[in-house]
Amino acid sequence: MAPYEALYGRKCRSPLYWDEVGERRILGPDSVEEMIEIVRRIRQRIKEAQDRQKSYPDVRCTDLQFNVGDKVFLKVSSSKGITRFGVKGKLKPRYVGPYEILENVGPVAYRLALPPSFGNVHNVFHVSQLRKYVFDPKHVIHQEEMILNPDLSYEEKPEAILDRKVQELRNKAIASVKVLWKHHGYEKLRGN
Structure with a gap:
């Protein structure tokens, strides 16, 4: 007994022979050609469906290529x-x-x-x-302008006050100040 027959309780039918088990019929070349054509059309439709599904994520994908030194x-x-x-x-x-x-x-x-x-x-x-x-030039910190302490820390100094605002909260006045710091790469804001 074949494993297919043991599992499903009937004999396996090949794609070329779909008649009931027990019926005997000689397959002519026309039947074989017809089944081969059906299998070819099924494979073509599966390929079209796979290509269509693959095209959806491929729209967002871009080929990234880098050069040495980038x-x-x-x-x-x-x-x-x-x-x-x-x-x-x-x-x-x-x-x-x-x-x-x-x-x-x-x-x-x-x-x-x-x-x-x-x-x-x-x-x-x-x-x-x-x-x-x-x-981005803002990512570069010029080392020659900075004065480092022995523990490799540095003191930030304000260069200019850009904006000042006082907010009233219940019975308190809270002052907030927008400061332009040195060594932060924003010197162009002042027009330098």
Whole structure:
């Protein structure tokens, strides 16, 4: 007894022979050609449905390609309990970096120049884990203008007061001040 017969209680019917079991009929070339055509049409319709379903997410997908020397952000793993990149939980950053691309390992894999503090993190990442870094001058802090203390801290000094406002709350007056700080890259606000 065949496994199909044991499971379903009847003999298996092939796509070429749909008659009841027990009936004997000689299949001619016309019947075989008809069944082959039906199977071909079924496969074609399945392929069309798969292509249609695949086209929906492909509209939003873009092929990301980076060059050697580009700067990219690295996506932080969303695994629970991992504190590899600093803060754990809701307050952890989504991306860390920017890091420079050292080489293109494959069509979708890149080797990054990671700092030694990452220790045992492998330096080859899939393109889906990377995000292009767009240079912004506000991200640069000029070291020569800063005076560092021996404990590597620095004192922030206000450069200008941009706005001042007093809010009345019940019987209290609360003053709030908007200040332009030095070394924050916003010197162009004043017109310098």
